[in-house]
Amino acid sequence: MLPESLQHLIDQFKRLPGIGGKSAQRLAFHVLRTPREDAERLCEAIRLVKDRVTYCTICSNITDADPCLICADQSRDRTSICVVEEPQNVHVIEKTRGFRGTYHVLMGAISPLAGVGPDDLKIKDLLVRIGAGGVEEIILATNPTVEGEATAIYLARLLKPLGPRVTRIAMGIPVGSDIEYADDLTMTRAMEGRREL
């Protein structure tokens, strides 16, 4: 019973991640009520992202300029490279303001089920960076999932013979949570990773 164009917009919103039927309907009705300029502004912002945002040719992070702000920043520590799966992971680590090295975005993780092998990731670019010399530590910050772990193990084997120290971020109980709710695997990793106080 909805106008065809409105139903179509609901269908388009439904395709976005985390947007179900009810949310899609609410968003579509919001667009309907909103002034035309606001709707145009959203479209313009979408188009701008598709036009402007590219990937850094050094680290594959998303950027408006190439190389990206981090790779171009002379104050960053180039002896340390933090390897992550996706561009948004860089953002999470940057927000902590605790890491002053550089990044390398793999653009995914090894996943035989999804048909993603090492050749589909930005591993060659990483080898080139290490080959150029001066890299002392590679921090593997891939996700603590089956795919992320497989990728970390693969990279560790590949990179260790080249010289740099290869480390993996710690897995354990999240800060502020309750041990009572920790799953077996997380608890096991927390015990294995225990440190002297």
Added chain:
Amino acid sequence: MLPESLQHLIDQFKRLPGIGGKSAQRLAFHVLRTPREDAERLCEAIRLVKDRVTYCTICSNITDADPCLICADQSRDRTSICVVEEPQNVHVIEKTRGFRGTYHVLMGAISPLAGVGPDDLKIKDLLVRIGAGGVEEIILATNPTVEGEATAIYLARLLKPLGPRVTRIAMGIPVGSDIEYADDLTMTRAMEGRREL
């Protein structure tokens, strides 16, 4: 640290209802990854809704054609008009397939705090419809909120002298829920509205 255009898109998404910071970020990164055609399709759908969807000159429901499909449908019962606040309310009632009358969308509810008075609602159009004759029942299906109730009471006083029967939808315990969790007011309304079995 995010590219400016991406941050701008996140800000635009954040303005949508029910979209917080995290969701906005997820949506923006999704747009980044998605093929250009998909992003264009969403923009096109937004534009189409702003271009095509208008309001029915009879009932103020949203529509691609004027009068709307319901008002134009000769099989609908014109003796009964269901009054709702917003176009999306029509959709909710239509989905039940239990009502065969017509609708009238007020485009809001009386709310002195928000500066919305009776003159800001589509009440004049409703009076014209009733004045044309043949209307036997007005069902007030405004929300069971302070504003919706005030609007219902205002309309009841205004419309009863004109002839049609004026009714209000039932308030009570939602089907499938537990009386244990009902608030005082809902429980009071459920008791008041009790019917012979």
